Amino acid sequence: MAKQTDRAIAGTVREHDAALGGLIRSNPLAILVVDADDCVQLANPAFEALFGYREAELVGQPIAAFIVPKALIDEAAGLSRSGFEGRTARSVTQRRRKDGTLIDVELTVVPLATSGSAIGAYGMFRDLTEQKRAERHLRAQYAVIEALAQSSTIEAAAVGVLRAVAESVEWQVGAMWLVDKTAARLRCVDFWRADGVDAAAFERRTRESQFARGVGPGRTWEMRDAAWIVDVTKEPKFSRRESAAAAGLHAAFSFPMLLDGDVVGVVEFFTSMVLQPDPAILKMFAALGQQLGEFVGRTRAQEQLEHFFTMSGDLLCIANFDGYFARVNATWNRLLGYTTTELLSQPYIELVHHEDREATAVVESTLRRGEPLNAFENRFRCKDGTYRWLQWTATPRLDEQLIYAVAHDTTDRKLLEQQTQETLKMRNDFVSFVTHQLRTPLSGIKWMLELANETTDAGERSSYIDDARESADRLIGLVNDLLDVSRLESGKLQLSLEPVCVRELTDGVLSDVATLVREKGHAVTVESEPDMPDAVLDLQLMRQVILNLTSNAIKYTPPDGRIEITMGSRGRALYWSIRDSGIGISPDAQKRLFEKFFRADNAHAVDTEGTGLGLYLVRLIVERLGGTIGCESEEGRGTLFHFTLPMTAGDPT
Amino acid sequence: MTQPTKSILLAEDDRFLRRACETKLKQAGFDVRVAVDGEEALTMAREQSPDLLLLDLLMPRRDGLSVLATLRGDPKTKEIPVVIMSNSSKDLERQKAASLGVVDYWIKSNLSLQELCDRVSQLLQKPK
Numbered sequence: 151m152a153k154q155t156d157r158a159i160a161g162t163v164r165e166h167d168a169a170l171g172g173l174i175r176s177n178p179l180a181i182l183v184v185d186a187d188d189c190v191q192l193a194n195p196a197f198e199a200l201f202g203y204r205e206a207e208l209v210g211q212p213i214a215a216f217i218v219p220k221a222l223i224d225e226a227a228g229l230s231r232s233g234f235e236g237r238t239a240r241s242v243t244q245r246r247r248k249d250g251t252l253i254d255v256e257l258t259v260v261p262l263a264t265s266g267s268a269i270g271a272y273g274m275f276r277d278l279t280e281q282k283r284a285e286r287h288l289r290a291q292y293a294v295i296e297a298l299a300q301s302s303t304i305e306a307a308a309v310g311v312l313r314a315v316a317e318s319v320e321w322q323v324g325a326m327w328l329v330d331k332t333a334a335r336l337r338c339v340d341f342w343r344a345d346g347v348d349a350a351a352f353e354r355r356t357r358e359s360q361f362a363r364g365v366g367p368g369r370t371w372e373m374r375d376a377a378w379i380v381d382v383t384k385e386p387k388f389s390r391r392e393s394a395a396a397a398g399l400h401a402a403f404s405f406p407m408l409l410d411g412d413v414v415g416v417v418e419f420f421t422s423m424v425l426q427p428d429p430a431i432l433k434m435f436a437a438l439g440q441q442l443g444e445f446v447g448r449t450r451a452q453e454q455l456e457h458f459f460t461m462s463g464d465l466l467c468i469a470n471f472d473g474y475f476a477r478v479n480a481t482w483n484r485l486l487g488y489t490t491t492e493l494l495s496q497p498y499i500e501l502v503h504h505e506d507r508e509a510t511a512v513v514e515s516t517l518r519r520g521e522p523l524n525a526f527e528n529r530f531r532c533k534d535g536t537y538r539w540l541q542w543t544a545t546p547r548l549d550e551q552l553i554y555a556v557a558h559d560t561t562d563r564k565l566l567e568q569q570t571q572e573t574l575k576m577r578n579d580f581v582s583f584v585t586h587q588l589r590t591p592l593s594g595i596k597w598m599l600e601l602a603n604e605t606t607d608a609g610e611r612s613s614y615i616d617d618a619r620e621s622a623d624r625l626i627g628l629v630n631d632l633l634d635v636s637r638l639e640s641g642k643l644q645l646s647l648e649p650v651c652v653r654e655l656t657d658g659v660l661s662d663v664a665t666l667v668r669e670k671g672h673a674v675t676v677e678s679e680p681d682m683p684d685a686v687l688d689l690q691l692m693r694q695v696i697l698n699l700t701s702n703a704i705k706y707t708p709p710d711g712r713i714e715i716t717m718g719s720r721g722r723a724l725y726w727s728i729r730d731s732g733i734g735i736s737p738d739a740q741k742r743l744f745e746k747f748f749r750a751d752n753a754h755a756v757d758t759e760g761t762g763l764g765l766y767l768v769r770l771i772v773e774r775l776g777g778t779i780g781c782e783s784e785e786g787r788g789t790l791f792h793f794t795l796p797m798t799a800g801d802p803t
Numbered sequence: 804m805t806q807p808t809k810s811i812l813l814a815e816d817d818r819f820l821r822r823a824c825e826t827k828l829k830q831a832g833f834d835v836r837v838a839v840d841g842e843e844a845l846t847m848a849r850e851q852s853p854d855l856l857l858l859d860l861l862m863p864r865r866d867g868l869s870v871l872a873t874l875r876g877d878p879k880t881k882e883i884p885v886v887i888m889s890n891s892s893k894d895l896e897r898q899k900a901a902s903l904g905v906v907d908y909w910i911k912s913n914l915s916l917q918e919l920c921d922r923v924s925q926l927l928q929k930p931k
Contacts, residue, residue, distance in 0.1 A: 582893050586861070589890035589912035590817055597823035600916045617819050756863055 159183070159270050160191050163262065180255075180275040183262060184213055188230045191270065200277055202248035213273075217245045219252060233259040233271025242278065254278035287434050290318030294438060303453070304328065304415070304446045308340035311442065312417070319431055321421040322347045323399060325356050327367050328415040328446075335360040336368050336416060347422075349397035355390050366390075367404050367416040374413055376405040376436060378427040382420070394420065401425035405435040409443035417442065465540065465557040471518055473497040476552065485559060487533030503529035503537055517546040517553050527560065539564045583747055587628055587761055594621030631763045634694075635746070638770035645774070647799055649684035650692055652717055652724060659696045660715075663704060671710040679718040686798040691771045698764045699728050699791050706756055706789070707732030720794070722801065723777075727792035734785040743781055744769040752785070768793075775799040809927040810834040812853035814844035814870065815888070816862040820911065824857070827916040828923065841865025845873055849880055854927055855906075860889040860896060868896065871903045884926070 163183050167174040174181050180197035184190055190208040198205060201217055208216060218226040222243060232239035239259045244252045255275045262270040297310025304326075312324035322344040327336040338357045343349045361368035366389055370377050379402045382388045383395040394400075397420075404418035417439070459466055459479050468477040478493050486493075486501075493501075502510050506528035513526050523544040529537040544555035598618035602611045637643040656676060660667070667674055703713050707730045717726045735743060739750035747762035772779045777795035811833045815821040821837055828835045836851060838844035842864040848856055856874075860867035867887060874880040887900045887908045897908055906926060909919070 582891065586889075586891045589910070590820070593890065593912040594817065594819035594823070596912065597827075597916050598819060601823055601826055617822065621819050 159185050159262070162264050162269065163192055180277070182213065182273040182275070183270060184230060184233075184273065185270040186234055186268070188212055188214065188227070190216075197275065200247075200253070200275060201245070217247075219244060219246050229257060229259045229273075230271055233261045233273075234268050236261045236263065236268045245275065254282040283430065286318040290314050291438075293318070294441070298441075298445050303449050304442070305339050307445070309342050312340065312342035312419075315417070315435070315438065316342060316344065316419055319419070319421075321419045323349050323352070323397070323420040324417065325367075326415060326417050327361070329371065329413060333360070335362060336366075336371060339415070347397065349399065352390060352393040352397040352399065352420075355393040359390065367418050370404045370406050370416045370418075371413045374406050374408065374411075376403060376432045376439070378403045378432065380426060381424045398422045403427075403431065403435075405432070405439040407439050407443040407446060409447040412443075414443050414446045462556075465559070467555050467557070469498065469553040469555060471551040471553070473499060473514075485532075485538065486530060492533075501530050503531065505529075513542075514553075517544055520546055520548050522546070523555075530557075537561075580747065583762070584632070588625065591621040591625035591628070594618065595625070628761060628763075631761060631767060635763055635767055635770065638767070638774055643774065645688045645799060646690070647686050648689055650687045650689050651682075651684050652687075652692070652726065653678045653682060655689070655693060656696055656715060656717065656726075659693060659700055662697070663700060666701075666704050667713075670704060670707070672704060672707060672713050673711075674713045674715070676715045677717070682717065682719055683797065685724045685795065687775060687795070688799065691775065695768050695771050695793070696726070698768050702764065702791075703728050703730040703732065703789075706730070706753060719797065722797050724795045724797055725792065726795075727790060729788060729790040731788040734787050734789055735781065735783040736785050740781055740783060744779070776801060808832065808834045809854040810836070810851065811923065811927075812836050812838060812844065812847055812851060812856045814838040814841070814857065814862065814867065815859045816840055817859075823916060824919070827920050831920045831924065833923070833927075841867065841870045844870050848874055848883060849877070852880065852883060854884070855923065856883050856885045857888050857923075858885050860887060860891055860900075868899055868903070871900065871905070875903050886923075886926070 160183075163174070174183075174192070175194050177194060178196050180200040181192075181194045182190060182197050183192035189210055189212050191210075193201075193203065193205040193208050197203075203216060213230075214223055214226055222245075225241065225243060229239050229241055238261065241257050243255060243257055245255050245257070246252055254277075256278055258272075258274045258276075260272040260274065261268045262272055293314030294311050297307045297314060301307035301310070308326045312326060316322065316324045324342045326339045326341075328339050329335075330337050337360055341353045341356055343353060359366070361371075364372045379385050379388065381400045382402050383391055383400060385391065388394070388402075394402075399420040399422060401424055402418060402420045404416055406413045407415035407417065417435075462479060463481060465481050465485060466479040467475050467482065470476050474496075475494050475498055478490060482488065482493055483490060499507055499510060509526075510528050513523055517523055523542055526542045526544075527539055528542070530540055531537055538559055539561045540557040541560045542555055542557050544553050546553050595618045598614045598621065602614035602618070605611050605614070634643070653676075656678075660674060660676070700713075700715075707713065712731045714729045715727070716729075717724070719725070733752050733756065735750055736752070739748075739752075742748045743750070744765050746766045748766070749760055749762045753760060769779050772793045772795065775795050776799055777793055779791070779793040781789065781791050783789035811828055813821065813824055813828070813835055815824060815837065816839055818839075821839070825835050825837050836847060836853070838847050840863045844856070844858065844862070844867075845865065847853075848870070858867045858870060867889070871885055871887075874883055874885070885905045887905050888911050889896070889908070890911050892910055900908055907922075909922070914922075
């Protein structure tokens with residue numbers, strides 16, 4: 151193929167252009183014509199406008215030297231070759247303007263042919279700057295949304311947001327600031343810089359800085375609007391000027407993060423170029439500022455709820471319909487002692503007291519039908535094996551298959567209720583028991599007096615009156631016991647201490663009950679150490695202890711029994727015991743023997759007049775004198791009661 | 804018109820109350836036998852089939868309600884009219900006694916001997 155002259159090509163092109171009604175010259179597409187050596191023959195006005203070259207500067211020159219970036223020389227040559235070989239080729243690529251900036255273009259190379267042979271090529275450049283920018287902005291939007299979606303706080307999202315925005319506008323550094331309302335300052339939340347940008351000092355400076363309203367990024371806070379600085383190194387008010395200059399940063403822009411018209415934060419970006427304000431950038435980021443502000447608002451609302459979730463003294467949880475907890479608050483760990491993992495890794499029904507499981511299952515199925523739950527109570531097992539009463543309020547979410555539930559620990563209240571009931575029952579038992587015990591001698595007195603009144607026989611009358619007196623004595627004894635118990639219980643009883651020979655005291659008591667012993671035919675022995683010292687005790691109280699224990703032994707031992715009393719001193723303590731061959735006390739009854747009003751079943755069978763106060767009174771007195779009392783017994787074989795007292799009441803034994 | 808002497812079994816462990824009741828009812832002309840505890844009451848009730856059993860509740864060896872239940876479970880004794888005489892006013896005991904079929908439930912301390920005697924006479928005059 152013979153090479154045509156440049157002039158011939160230009161002429162051919164002009165002919166074509168004329169034939170097409172000035173299609174090339176007046177085309178809004180940038181069009182370039184090259185000859186077979188890839189030298190410029192023609193550049194239309196749209197080309198001049200796009201690339202900044204005059205046609206005259208280019209004609210006759212190899213095009214690669216002007217508009218092809220170094221990295222793309224091979225690509226450009228390949229495209230031209232297609233044209234020369236008669237093929238149309240297309241590429242989305244970049245070319246360089248006269249001012250050195252790169253522009254995105256769609257380049258179409260079309261063969262220039264005369265008489266069927268190619269003599270050069272057309273290059274048609276469509277400016278993709280706007281399209282590319284729109285794409286980048288869209289990508290930035292997606293990246294921002296993604297960063298926000300993956301984070302629960304703006305702090306966590308900050309770096310992702312900064313990178314997405316900076317990369318979309320090809321700026322090198324970004325920083326995010328949040329308003330601290332209490333300090334009335336902007337604080338740096340996070341900082342991002344592109345790889346290869348030496349901005350460590352600037353980053354340090356930025357992270358350390360705080361700005362008041364109206365100062366630095368605080369100006370954006372004050373103005374509630376985006377701001378642009380063409381070159382921060384020339385801006386005297388820019389406090390981070392030196393470190394910015396050291397990092398090679400020049401232009402800056404910032405925009406506010408807005409929530410309902412309030413500035414909650416500021417985002418700023420820096421680039422290594424000196425740039426005039428770009429309205430497109432400013433417009434785009436106004437919308438982003440709104441988006442970030444709303445995110446802050448949402449996360450704060452969530453944080454507030456989160457605070458409630460954590461702070462609550464109640465047990466809060468979200469459970470799946472499949473029977474597992476999905477979330478529990480810290481109160482669960484604190485109250486029940488499990489780790490969160492332990493709570494989430496087993497069906498929660500396994501923590502429910504087995505007696506409450508059926509009711510819990512019923513309640514669960516009600517919830518799964520969509521009905522809310524109120525005031526349901528069950529017991530949950532703690533890690534230490536104890537149980538706590540929980541009172542539940544719950545709401546199901548059918549669409550999520552979740553149950554939102556709050557449980558209040560009512561263990562203490564339950565316990566109190568139980569205690570109150572027990573106290574009440576004890577009081578009722580006490581009243582009916584005392585009523586019965588008082589009525590019996592009262593009836594005796596009343597009836598004996600009635601008989602005495604009716605009879606004319608003096609002997610009969612005096613015998614009725616004797617019985618009435620004896621009934622009255624029993625009544626008085628009972629009332630006295632009740633009074634003693636009451637005084638000892640309240641600690642109001644005054645001790646009257648004096649030296650007491652316990653052996654003499656015991657012998658005295660035995661002579662008082664000698665008639666009873668004789669009637670039942672018991673054999674009684676008393677053993678004491680020969681030179682036992684006197685103890686310092688309350689004589690009357692001591693007498694009552696010995697009398698009660700001795701009377702019991704006599705009463706609860708079948709006729710012709712054996713009773714052995716032993717006493718002695720053990721160090722600074724006095725030891726006294728009484729063993730009988732009586733009916734004995736069952737192990738269960740032994741546990742409750744010294745309780746108020748307790749009467750063993752077999753004791754009751756022997757005697758119904760007992761008040762259940764005797765041994766209780768004995769225990770109260772022994773304890774009041776600083777001692778201890780115990781009992782060993784086998785049913786049907788006999789019982790041993792023993793007590794130990796300090797030689798001087800109240801001293802340690 | 805003379806009626807045969809009516810027999811009364813008095814089951815009472817308190818010796819003062821027992822003596823007073825026995826004396827009064829005998830003065831009124833009843834044939835009175837006494838039992839000092841639940842076991843004795845049961846044995847005597849079976850042997851004598853009294854016209855009326857005055858039964859205390861809280862007694863040694865066997866309590867009144869147990870005596871009552873045992874009597875009611877035996878065809879030979881289940882028809883014996885029983886009045887509970889107790890100083891206990893527990894509702895539960897009243898209910899148990901009522902469910903086992905008693906003529907009445909008296910609180911001893913609320914009655915004079917004369918009232919007691921009149922009530923017994925009234926009960927025993929009724930045709931069976």
